[in-house]
Amino acid sequence: MRVRAVLVVNPRATTTTAQSRGLLVSLLQNDLDLTVQETSHRGHAAELAAECVANGTDLVIAHGGDGTVNELASGLLGPPEQSSRPEPGAAPAVAVIPGGSANVFARSLGISPDPRRAVDQLLRALRGNERRRVSAGLCDMSLADGRRESRWFLCNAGLGIDADVVAMMEAGRWSGRPVTPARYFLAAVSAYFRWAFRPGPLTLELPGTAPTRGVGLAFVSNCSPWTYFGNRPITTNPGVRHDKGLGVFAATKLDPWHSIPLAVQLLSPRTAPDTPGSVRVDNLIELTLSSADALRCQIDGEYVGKRVRAEFRSIPAALDVVAPCS
Numbered sequence: 150m151r152v153r154a155v156l157v158v159n160p161r162a163t164t165t166t167a168q169s170r171g172l173l174v175s176l177l178q179n180d181l182d183l184t185v186q187e188t189s190h191r192g193h194a195a196e197l198a199a200e201c202v203a204n205g206t207d208l209v210i211a212h213g214g215d216g217t218v219n220e221l222a223s224g225l226l227g228p229p230e231q232s233s234r235p236e237p238g239a240a241p242a243v244a245v246i247p248g249g250s251a252n253v254f255a256r257s258l259g260i261s262p263d264p265r266r267a268v269d270q271l272l273r274a275l276r277g278n279e280r281r282r283v284s285a286g287l288c289d290m291s292l293a294d295g296r297r298e299s300r301w302f303l304c305n306a307g308l309g310i311d312a313d314v315v316a317m318m319e320a321g322r323w324s325g326r327p328v329t330p331a332r333y334f335l336a337a338v339s340a341y342f343r344w345a346f347r348p349g350p351l352t353l354e355l356p357g358t359a360p361t362r363g364v365g366l367a368f369v370s371n372c373s374p375w376t377y378f379g380n381r382p383i384t385t386n387p388g389v390r391h392d393k394g395l396g397v398f399a400a401t402k403l404d405p406w407h408s409i410p411l412a413v414q415l416l417s418p419r420t421a422p423d424t425p426g427s428v429r430v431d432n433l434i435e436l437t438l439s440s441a442d443a444l445r446c447q448i449d450g451e452y453v454g455k456r457v458r459a460e461f462r463s464i465p466a467a468l469d470v471v472a473p474c475s
Contacts, residue, residue: 159213162248198224214249219449229299257372283391285467291458312445313340388431402426
């Protein structure tokens with residue numbers, strides 16, 4: 150019996166074209182009972198994924214960037230307030246054909262950033278029944294007015310500098326400017342100088358330890374690398390794996406004398422970042438970041454607004470993913 154699959158396509162993803170999408174569909178249709186759905190608005194991938202749960206689809210394939218993958222996973226996992234560990238087989242399996250600029254989740258699973266090669270990997274994995282259960286992160290956020298909001302994430306999340314960069318990149322994308330490593334670099338430099346010479350606004354709370362105050366940056370990760378700068382991985386927590394808990398990397402010293410060595414370490418795939426004033430912990434079940442003033446927040450590369458508190462939890466074995474096992 151052929152696998153019933155839905156291909157969820159983001160037509161506005163950075164590296165997709167109508168011609169390339171048509172080729173991918175033709176390749177997948179040879180092996181799958183395939184339906185193609187294109188997203189038309191923010192949150193649409195989550196809506197389509199929820200429909201797949203309801204109608205018993207076997208496999209949901211995301212073709213887009215990490216934002217599309219996040220939406221699809223959120224639709225499969227359901228409302229965050231119902232965040233008990235899903236039973237295996239209760240929801241369709243997930244697969245990813247990269248179509249964004251970074252494709253962090255796919256690349257962390259060993260999936261090629263080249264869509265044609267990714268399709269070949271997916272079909273081989275299906276034939277060999279190569280699947281893995283991966284964890285998801287859950288972020289429960291507080292707004293300055295006391296309202297709360299919860300979001301799932303698969304790759305990374307944070308308050309402050311990284312969210313400032315994401316917000317600047319999103320603003321440029323909506324105004325028609327292309328996403329490029331050069332634009333990311335300029336946004337990162339701009340965000341850095343905003344925070345470099347003043348006390349860190351964040352407080353990091355970890356289980357069983359005293360709070361760390363004066364934190365200037367804090368990166369929370371559910372996979373490794375944390376993200377990519379072009380083809381170069383940025384590694385904050387090399388020990389983070391999809392079958393383990395969350396990682397956090399935080400720094401209290403952001404002056405150039407500490408930041409330059411830190412930047413070199415983050416861009417080195419073989420070096421775990423370790424500078425004076427830094428905190429790096431892996432395999433966490435929970436952690437909290439808070440600030441007296443509302444700071445920008447990002448979830449899986451999407452700017453979600455300003456928040457004063459973010460409580461992170463790891464939900465193990467949350468998703469069934471079709472991907473190479475080696």
